[in-house]
Every structure is written in structure tokens, then in C-alpha cells.
Amino acid sequence: MNILLINHYAGSDYHGMEFRPYYMAREWVNMGHNVTILAADFSHLRKKNPNIKEDFEEEIIDGITYVWVKTPEYHGNGVGRIKNISTFMYKLRMSYKKVADKYKPNAVIASSTYPLDIYPAHRIAKRSKAKLFFEIHDLWPLTPMEIGGYSKSNPAIVLIQRAEDFAFKNCDKIISILPNADKHMEDRGFKTDNYVHVPNGIIVGEKKNTPIEETIERLQELKEQGYFLVGYTGNHSPANVLDTMLDAAKKTTDKNIKYILVGNGNVKDELIKYAKTNNITNVEFLEPVLKDNMDNVLQLLDICYIGLKKQNLFNYGVSPNKLFDYMMAARPVIYAVEASNDPVKDSNCGITVPAENPDAVVNAVMKIRNLSEEEKSKMGQNGNDYVLANHTYHGLAEKFLNALLP
Structure with missing residues (x-):
């Protein structure tokens, strides 16, 4: 054909x-x-x-x-x-x-x-x-x-x-x-x-030898220093309401937790300014990486975060690529999205919280942080199994x- x-x-x-x-x-x-x-x-x-x-x-x-x-x-x-x-x-x-x-x-x-x-x-x-x-x-x-x-x-x-x-x-x-x-x-x-x-x-089985980029080196440093990393990867746009993530960072009292934003976008400068103005010191903005390096980034994160604005539009469902990347990487996910479908709940690979609610994000971070390594691993593996079966x-x-x- x-x-x-x-x-x-x-x-x-x-x-x-x-x-x-x-x-x-x-x-x-x-x-x-x-x-x-x-x-x-x-x-x-x-x-x-x-x-x-x-x-x-x-x-x-x-x-x-x-x-x-x-x-x-x-x-x-x-x-x-x-x-x-x-x-x-x-x-x-x-x-x-x-x-x-x-x-x-x-x-x-x-x-x-x-x-x-x-x-x-x-x-x-x-x-x-x-x-x-x-x-x-x-x-x-x-x-x-x-x-x-x-x-x-x-x-x-x-x-x-x-x-x-x-x-x-x-x-x-x-x-x-x-x-x-x-x-x-x-x-x-x-x-x-x-x-x-x-x-x-998602694409399965395409591992390539990609040069280590500065973003990965920085994440490796943070892990070596003992930080628990909550990360977002992708476009910094108004639809992703990343100020919710920054507000969650400000409300997080555990000094061993850092929030990481990897990528670029038309509101990145505003987000950096917002973090400085509000004295949010447990957040870092890192440069995007090559697509072939994304899994290397995700493997260094303890939790992957995704959020979207509250919109009636999402009554028709969502299908965000980054969510499936997170799941494929077998990372626990915090899903701050209100939509008619919920792959995180369906697969039991993380915690779903209300959109634009930083307190709920903090609670989810702490809940996952306090799980045993075996429980965190199982949560991540649930997501991996789900995308391999369906996506x-x-x-x-x-x-x-x-x-x-x-």
C-alpha cells in the first residue's frame, strides 16, 4: 500500500x-x-x-x-x-x-x-x-x-x-x-x-552510545551527594503549570529532596525568576538532552512528575508522550492531571493528585519517598509492564x- x-x-x-x-x-x-x-x-x-x-x-x-x-x-x-x-x-x-x-x-x-x-x-x-x-x-x-x-x-x-x-x-x-x-x-x-x-x-530496544551531557553529569553529582530527586522533563509551557512544582518545592521541608526541571520552553525564564523571587533553593533548572540520552536522565530521578492545567478539554482524555517515557523507564510517577483517563492509576505506577495542588504534590512525594526500595521498584515496574503491553x-x-x- x-x-x-x-x-x-x-x-x-x-x-x-x-x-x-x-x-x-x-x-x-x-x-x-x-x-x-x-x-x-x-x-x-x-x-x-x-x-x-x-x-x-x-x-x-x-x-x-x-x-x-x-x-x-x-x-x-x-x-x-x-x-x-x-x-x-x-x-x-x-x-x-x-x-x-x-x-x-x-x-x-x-x-x-x-x-x-x-x-x-x-x-x-x-x-x-x-x-x-x-x-x-x-x-x-x-x-x-x-x-x-x-x-x-x-x-x-x-x-x-x-x-x-x-x-x-x-x-x-x-x-x-x-x-x-x-x-x-x-x-x-x-x-x-x-x-x-x-x-x-514508546520505542523498545534502541539503546545508543550517546555522549554524556552536562545535565546528566549534574544529576550524577546530586545523587552522589545523597539527594532524592523529583524530576520533570520536557517543554516548559503554560499548559504544564510548572509553578505548581515550584510551589511544591517551596513547601517541602526535607532538605535532602531536590526538584529538577530538564528542558526548555517559552516560560522557562519566568519560572527561573519565580524561583529566585520566592527564594526556592531546592530546585534546579537543567538543559535539555538529546533524545537518546533521555533514559539516562530518567534513571537518575527517584520520582518523575507530570502536571497539566485544569481544563474541561481533558474530559476527552490525554496521551502525553513524556508519561510513557517515565513509565518505560520504570520510575514512580506523580500525575497531577485531571482527565477522563488515568494510565498511572490503571497501572498502579505512582500517585494521582489533583491538578494545580502543590500540597498534594508534596504529600505524594513524601509518600513515595517513605516506601521501601522494593515497593518503589515494584511501582516503577508496574508502569514498564503497562506500556510494553499497551503502547x-x-x-x-x-x-x-x-x-x-x-
Whole structure:
């Protein structure tokens, strides 16, 4: 089968996130299928963007044909990003015949976070007489409405809502990372008999010899000094409400406990300033590491922390990659999330606490800290067992592929 996946932000092991399109595509290639990924050449999510000179320039990565579309660079979420998205959409629309005729897809997947790519995907599928699929990452425009406070009558929201409704109406299957997004489809007045849930996952057995980075050296020093480490790894964004973690650090009286934040993000400087202003001395901000080094980081943490803002949006579920990384590393988890699904509770790999509640975080830290080494190890192993049973990309790619088949 020829599979064409459109994902504006698609990355790879060589470029950085988003990783999901790459991992899915690599599995499909190994199963004997031809996979083409259409992506913009510039994304703020990647550590390294491809260097191309022409539009629709091909690059073969691990058997996957990447087709890079030239787009303008941007910073932040302002006009530059809108221009980047608009350029990508315009070029796909103007070149849909060329794409359809060259790659001859049997299945076309619109998979960008925003749903506007459904329009060129629909044109390509129609010309190729291919089946059309829509993959939900985040619910747009519900996400900017809930988190950003945008009105449903905002012109951009109206535009995105029309695109989402178009996808629900015209696709052969709706494939969602979120477990309960079918409820959103029902709220919009659409049937859900074509709905398939395929969550995020983990890669098994890919250990690489990666140079030790400064972040790991610092964590090793702290462990040698006898500290019990509570860590967060990933994007420092408003959605992760990391000030809750800092407030928990301030309320923690045990001086042998340190809170560690590994990564970057658009609120990292604010968080550092917040910690200094509030004299929170038992917290350290460390630089991000290469993806291949992440497990080395996680193995040095005693507890892994994840939190999200309180949002009605999470009534449709969540599927955070970092949670599955934590579980794969067999670390006890503190899950400060209020959502319709709870993998931590389901697997008994940690403690779930109310969102945005630093006192509850402190209590959970102390409860896990006071467990025996055997009990902590068992808790972590529960998470590892759970992701191996439910979230390997090989199994998820098979489930996704079954949805694509007639």
C-alpha cells in the first residue's frame, strides 16, 4: 500500500520532534508498505530543520520518503507562525495534482495538529481515488478556545471549526490520539462508528552510545551527594503549570529532596525568576538532552512528575508522550492531571493528585519517598509492564494500519 501522511511538524530521530509520524511510518515501511511524509521544512519543534533549496524536495530517511515544503521561519505564536502555516497550506493546495500523480497514494492521512490540512488531503485523495483519514492530535479549535480564551465567533476559530467539521463529514476513518475524542464528535453532531483510538507510544530496544551531557553529569553529582530527586522533563509551557512544582518545592521541608526541571520552553525564564523571587533553593533548572540520552536522565530521578492545567478539554482524555517515557523507564510517577483517563492509576505506577495542588504534590512525594526500595521498584515496574503491553509503536502501528485497510 502507498501511504501519504501530511504532518506540518513531522520530524525524525535526526531532526527531533514530532516523532509519532516517523515512528509510525518506520513501522509501516518495515511491514512492506511505501510511506511518504509531507512536512514543512521549518518547525519550531525540531532541534534541527532540513536544509532545502526547492519546494517539495525529497529526502529518504530509514526507508521513508520525506517531502519537504519550503516555508518561512518564525518565532513564537504570532504573525510569523500564521504565515508559515498559510504558506504550507497554499503550496499543498496548488500542488495537489503533482503530489497525487507522483506518489499515487492508496491512503491519505491529514495529521497536522491544526485541521486545515484536511483540504489538500481531500483533493489528493479524490484525485488518487484513495481513502481519506483524519488524525486528531489536539482538539482544534477547542484547544485555543479553552486554553487561549478565544471566542467561537473569532474568524480564525470559525475557519478551523469548518475544517474540523469537514474532516468529520468526509473522512473514511477518524483516528485519535485522545481516548475519548469520540465524545467531541458526538457533541458536533457526527456519528462515531468510524472512530479509532490509537494512543501515543514508546520505542523498545534502541539503546545508543550517546555522549554524556552536562545535565546528566549534574544529576550524577546530586545523587552522589545523597539527594532524592523529583524530576520533570520536557517543554516548559503554560499548559504544564510548572509553578505548581515550584510551589511544591517551596513547601517541602526535607532538605535532602531536590526538584529538577530538564528542558526548555517559552516560560522557562519566568519560572527561573519565580524561583529566585520566592527564594526556592531546592530546585534546579537543567538543559535539555538529546533524545537518546533521555533514559539516562530518567534513571537518575527517584520520582518523575507530570502536571497539566485544569481544563474541561481533558474530559476527552490525554496521551502525553513524556508519561510513557517515565513509565518505560520504570520510575514512580506523580500525575497531577485531571482527565477522563488515568494510565498511572490503571497501572498502579505512582500517585494521582489533583491538578494545580502543590500540597498534594508534596504529600505524594513524601509518600513515595517513605516506601521501601522494593515497593518503589515494584511501582516503577508496574508502569514498564503497562506500556510494553499497551503502547509499543509496533503494536500501535499495526492498529493504525488496520484502520487504513479496506
